[in-house]
Amino acid sequence: MSTLTKSREEAAQTVLIPRVNLLPPEIAEATRFDQMKRIMAASIVGVFGVVILAAVVASFQVSAAQSELADAQATGTSLQNQVSQFTDVPKVFAEVQSAQAQLSSAMGNEVRWSTYLGDLSLTIPRNVGLTSMTIRQDPTAPVTSALGATGIATVSFEGQASSSKSVATFLDSLAKQKGYIDPYFTNATKSTGADAKNLVTFSASVTVTDEAKSGRFTQKASK
Known part of the structure; x- marks a missing residue:
């Protein structure tokens, strides 16, 4: 018996058994719905994590900006205090010039x-x-x-x-x-x-x- 003949006989003897889905449609639909819920929950958790991270970063940025603003205000206050110490300089300078003019007038000769x-x-x-x-x-x-x-x-x-x-x-x-x-x-x-x-x-x-x-x-x- 040839090899080809033997293969044909074995193929003829193979019985195809049909696959039948015995699960009710409601159960299959519920399973798919559960999968979708898990996917959505994971997506929500991911989005929530991104939002929290963005909020933390924004909080740090706001804190840094507030610190810089406080430093700038402190520097401005310090400079203003220093300026206030010299408010009398023009007056003193004018008095010195006046005294020099009087001295020049009195002692010019x-x-x-x-x-x-x-x-x-x-x-x-x-x-x-x-x-x-x-x-x-x-x-x-x-x-x-x-x-x-x-x-x-x-x-x-x-x-x-x-x-x-x-x-x-x-x-x-x-x-x-x-x-x-x-x-x-x-x-x-x-x-x-x-x-x-x-x-x-x-x-x-x-x-x-x-x-x-x-x-x-x-x-x-x-x-």
């Missing part, structure tokens, strides 16, 4: 006479001696020199010299001083008599100009 006295002691001729030196200065009243120039003060000298030439030399030394103009003598008398030493008694004056001002207070007020 200051002449450092000590400097001029020191220079005078170094430049006066050896054969000239001074008996007095008078300074006349009025900030509200300018002076006029013998030659018509305007100045801020007048310095008058009285003294004795060995000769009229020595008096002229003294006047020349005054003319070389910074801030002095138009030196001239108002009187010169030569002594006579048995006890006289042929000395010339003289009176002289010089006009002081703005160039003699120290400028100390006006410079400070202008800065």
Whole structure:
């Protein structure tokens, strides 16, 4: 017997048994409904978890934002307190400027006479001696020199010299001083008599100009 014939006989002997679903339709439908409920429950749980996670993240973000806002408000309060400490600065600055202006007005014509006295002691001729030196200065009243120039003060000298030439030399030394103009003598008398030493008694004056001002207070007020 061939192999093909044997296979055909075995196939003929195979009996097909039909599959019959004995479950009622209601039970099958209930089973499917339960499966759908489980799927929906799982979906709801998943969605609820996502919502909770989003709420937690949002809560952290809100907390961080509130913390940053609190820090910013604290910084603003601190800066405002610092600013309030300097509210009087403009007033104080204005008072300082006013005081400087008053000082400049009161001392703007200051002449450092000590400097001029020191220079005078170094430049006066050896054969000239001074008996007095008078300074006349009025900030509200300018002076006029013998030659018509305007100045801020007048310095008058009285003294004795060995000769009229020595008096002229003294006047020349005054003319070389910074801030002095138009030196001239108002009187010169030569002594006579048995006890006289042929000395010339003289009176002289010089006009002081703005160039003699120290400028100390006006410079400070202008800065």
